[in-house]
Amino acid sequence: MAGLLAARVLADRFAEVVLVDRDAVTEAKGYRRGVPHGRHAHGIMAKGQQILEAQFPGITADMTAAGVRPGDFNGDIRWYFNGKRIRPGHSGLLCVPATRPVLEYHVRERVRRIPNVTFLEGRDILGLATTADNTRVSGARVRERDGTGVETLHADLVLDTTGRGSRTPAWLAEMGYARPPEERVKVGLAYTTRHYRLDCDPLGSDLAIVPAPTPAFPRGAFFYQLPGHTDRIELSLTGMLGDHPPTDPEGFHAFAKSLPVPEIYQAIRTAEPLDDPVMFQYPASVRRRYERLTRFPDRLLVMGDAACSFNPIYAQGMTMAAIESLKLRDHLAHGMPQALPFFRDIGRDIDNPWALSAGADLGFPGVDGKRTLKVRLGNAYVARLQRAAVHDSALTDAFIRAAGLVDPPQALMRPANMLRVFRHSVLPTSN
Numbered sequence: 213m214a215g216l217l218a219a220r221v222l223a224d225r226f227a228e229v230v231l232v233d234r235d236a237v238t239e240a241k242g243y244r245r246g247v248p249h250g251r252h253a254h255g256i257m258a259k260g261q262q263i264l265e266a267q268f269p270g271i272t273a274d275m276t277a278a279g280v281r282p283g284d285f286n287g288d289i290r291w292y293f294n295g296k297r298i299r300p301g302h303s304g305l306l307c308v309p310a311t312r313p314v315l316e317y318h319v320r321e322r323v324r325r326i327p328n329v330t331f332l333e334g335r336d337i338l339g340l341a342t343t344a345d346n347t348r349v350s351g352a353r354v355r356e357r358d359g360t361g362v363e364t365l366h367a368d369l370v371l372d373t374t375g376r377g378s379r380t381p382a383w384l385a386e387m388g389y390a391r392p393p394e395e396r397v398k399v400g401l402a403y404t405t406r407h408y409r410l411d412c413d414p415l416g417s418d419l420a421i422v423p424a425p426t427p428a429f430p431r432g433a434f435f436y437q438l439p440g441h442t443d444r445i446e447l448s449l450t451g452m453l454g455d456h457p458p459t460d461p462e463g464f465h466a467f468a469k470s471l472p473v474p475e476i477y478q479a480i481r482t483a484e485p486l487d488d489p490v491m492f493q494y495p496a497s498v499r500r501r502y503e504r505l506t507r508f509p510d511r512l513l514v515m516g517d518a519a520c521s522f523n524p525i526y527a528q529g530m531t532m533a534a535i536e537s538l539k540l541r542d543h544l545a546h547g548m549p550q551a552l553p554f555f556r557d558i559g560r561d562i563d564n565p566w567a568l569s570a571g572a573d574l575g576f577p578g579v580d581g582k583r584t585l586k587v588r589l590g591n592a593y594v595a596r597l598q599r600a601a602v603h604d605s606a607l608t609d610a611f612i613r614a615a616g617l618v619d620p621p622q623a624l625m626r627p628a629n630m631l632r633v634f635r636h637s638v639l640p641t642s643n
């Protein structure tokens with residue numbers, strides 16, 4: 213996703229953009245090996261959806277025509293915290309609940325239509341080509357997947373969007389540069405996903421049921437309709453700190469039954485499974501602090517999960533890739549992008565979402581890390597806000613806007629929101 217979004221803006225400034233991938237991406241309509249996480253629930257947040265539509269006008273209509281049913285991020289999704297649904301309202305923020313393969317396919321098809329973008333597929337990127345003094349990157353060494361045919365692609369600019377397994381830190385060390393400092397938040401998370409054909413209609417007109425993990429109820433789930441099928445759903449169960457949803461069908465069902473929201477288990481109890489449960493483990497969120505380096509080779513940039521891999525339960529990664537692609541566009545407007553200023557700029561974009569997700573993770577007692585006063589106060593306030601939002605759709609809205617990266621998290625602390633939280637904390641409520 214980061215590579216596709218970057219190609220969109222690079223194509224406006226360079227004569228030729230080559231997207232290298234180890235998979236046969238242009239044939240891929242479903243799951244593929246290079247993106248094993250693509251089998252699991254993926255939703256693009258409101259801000260990411262807005263950027264996609266701006267960069268690829270009409271893409272939402274394309275996805276709708278392909279069977280994706282859009283709706284409102286607030287009113288059409290059942291968000292639960294600690295077993296309680298936060299009160300729905302209308303946010304005006306568009307939710308387009310495509311699976312990862314469907315979303316990626318539509319973005320890729322748009323990028324394929326850009327005449328100066330080509331795809332070099334079935335190639336492993338082995339390393340960088342550099343000038344003799346290693347001060348400038350001049351291309352990438354790639355090899356065909358069958359092990360033959362190593363070649364060097366020469367380029368004016370190389371962008372690493374190879375995801376969280378990025379080898380740039382190791383390549384920097386080989387070239388005599390420091391590796392970026394890394395921040396890790398060990399969450400011991402796993403997603404286990406299964407698809408079903410339902411014999412009932414638990415969603416009605418809603419798009420999804422999302423019990424979000426909280427310190428009191430750390431097990432979570434994403435339950436939503438598959439595009440083009442009213443009776444088929446994708447269910448990803450999530451468990452943190454080693455409490456992983458099992459892959460055997462009985463264990464998977466038992467985990468679903470243990471959720472604080474009964475309707476998911478009730479829906480799958482008698483449904484027809486379409487496959488076996490598959491697990492994806494995510495040990496830690498990783499932020500590579502490229503902006504803290506003082507030396508960096510010219511003509512190399514890093515973006516997307518390669519720069520920062522966020523805990524997926526907060527669904528920020530694709531939206532951040534989209535936001536970073538706009539930052540890349542801004543830098544390209546001034547000529548050849550300089551690495552360290554680019555990293556400082558995307559670092560500023562990453563700060564808030566990272567603080568939001570890493571801070572929330574530190575609310576789980578088993579997650580290691582320093583709980584500063586800011587983190588503790590922030591978590592205590594958000595927990596109160598979620599409790600108050602059960603009665604107040606304006607707070608649901610505020611929360612959805614911050615989680616969707618439309619508003620900064622500081623917006624939750626606006627006086628009007630704080631007043632609402634306070635009022636619901638002290639006044640008795642009827643439900």
Ligand SMILES: Cc1cc2nc3c(=O)[nH]c(=O)nc-3n(C[C@H](O)[C@H](O)[C@H](O)COP(=O)(O)OP(=O)(O)OC[C@H]3O[C@@H](n4cnc5c(N)ncnc54)[C@H](O)[C@@H]3O)c2cc1C
Nearest residue numbers: 213214234246249254255337374375516517524527529530
């Ligand atoms: C379980 C899970 C659920 C998630 N859910 C969400 C969600 O709901 N919402 C959200 O916004 N984000 C979600 N994310 C995060 C999201 O997947 C990423 O942030 C997003 O895809 C951006 O990643 P990327 O493009 O940088 O890397 P990736 O998606 O990992 O893509 C990397 C690409 O590089 C290729 N590649 C890698 N190494 C090489 C190599 N050496 N040679 C050639 N090609 C190579 C791969 O084939 C792949 O195509 C989730 C992540 C996980 C793990």
